[in-house]
Amino acid sequence: MAGETVMIQQAFFAYFAFAITVLSLVVITRRNPIHSVAWMLLLFFHIASLYLFLNAEFLAAVQVIVYAGGILVLFLFAVLLVNIREEMKIGKYIGAGAAGFTFAVALLVVVLMSLRSFVAAPPGAYTIDLIQQETHTIAIGKVLYTEFLYPFEITSLILLVAIVGAIVLAKRRLKG
Amino acid sequence: MVPLSWYMALSIVVFSIGVFGFLSRRNIIIVLMSIELMLNAVNINLIAMSHYLQDLRGQILAFFVIAVAAAEAAIGLAIIIAFFRNKATAHVDDVKEMRG
Numbered sequence: 001m002a003g004e005t006v007m008i009q010q011a012f013f014a015y016f017a018f019a020i021t022v023l024s025l026v027v028i029t030r031r032n033p034i035h036s037v038a039w040m041l042l043l044f045f046h047i048a049s050l051y052l053f054l055n056a057e058f059l060a061a062v063q064v065i066v067y068a069g070g071i072l073v074l075f076l077f078a079v080l081l082v083n084i085r086e087e088m089k090i091g092k093y094i095g096a097g098a099a100g101f102t103f104a105v106a107l108l109v110v111v112l113m114s115l116r117s118f119v120a121a122p123p124g125a126y127t128i129d130l131i132q133q134e135t136h137t138i139a140i141g142k143v144l145y146t147e148f149l150y151p152f153e154i155t156s157l158i159l160l161v162a163i164v165g166a167i168v169l170a171k172r173r174l175k176g
Numbered sequence: 177m178v179p180l181s182w183y184m185a186l187s188i189v190v191f192s193i194g195v196f197g198f199l200s201r202r203n204i205i206i207v208l209m210s211i212e213l214m215l216n217a218v219n220i221n222l223i224a225m226s227h228y229l230q231d232l233r234g235q236i237l238a239f240f241v242i243a244v245a246a247a248e249a250a251i252g253l254a255i256i257i258a259f260f261r262n263k264a265t266a267h268v269d270d271v272k273e274m275r276g
């Protein structure tokens with residue numbers, strides 16, 4: 001029985017890993033940016049499902065709301081600026097594209113090889129049972145508002161700077 | 177139970193795809209999307225670590241990464257709009273004012 005559960009889990013992971021890899025490749029290689037954005041939506045939903053699989057349901061919800069609901073809409077808005085007809089004629093990759101590919105493959109190989117010497121830290125206090133008993137959002141909130149209160153406040157400052165900066169950069173110059 | 181190293185391998189693969197897109201694509205919007213892809217790969221790694229090491233700090237860090245990614249997307253797209261207004265193009269190799 002236990003062996004069957006493990007196999008189902010591994011089959012689920014295999015599906016999500018395969019789908020996420022293929023979808024990221026598809027996102028990167030589309031010629032039309034609108035297609036890229038549409039595939040990226042599917043990719044973000046798959047990543048959110050992977051978070052659910054890792055018992056991080058709060059992060060899964062945040063992933064769907066912030067990425068799929070916020071960032072992708074921003075991207076879609078910027079895509080409207082692009083001249084699709086010209087995009088279809090011109091090459092997808094810049095002149096140094098082959099160098100970029102070589103660098104990415106080299107990075108992949110080196111980091112995959114270094115994975116073998118990874119040593120995990122001793123496990124912490126938040127076991128699955130404890131989180132289940134406390135419920136996930138309460139547990140994450142307790143850590144966020146005590147141990148990480150100062151970084152949390154800095155995050156609000158970063159978002160404020162982003163709002164002001166985006167308006168200043170994107171607005172039209174006033175005459176005179 | 178799925179081993180932790182599988183999640184780390186998946187994260188590395190997605191990150192490398194993001195690096196490839198960032199270095200090679202001509203369209204500046206897809207370059208920005210590659211950055212989002214890399215940040216998502218890091219998030220997968222952080223949340224997998226958080227689950228397997230039974231420590232919530234990884235998820236908090238992923239939470240901060242998402243907040244910074246939202247800020248970065250807003251600023252990046254504002255820069256693209258300003259860039260498009262001045263040059264009427266969305267290609268990274270059309271920017272060569274600094275070339276000697």
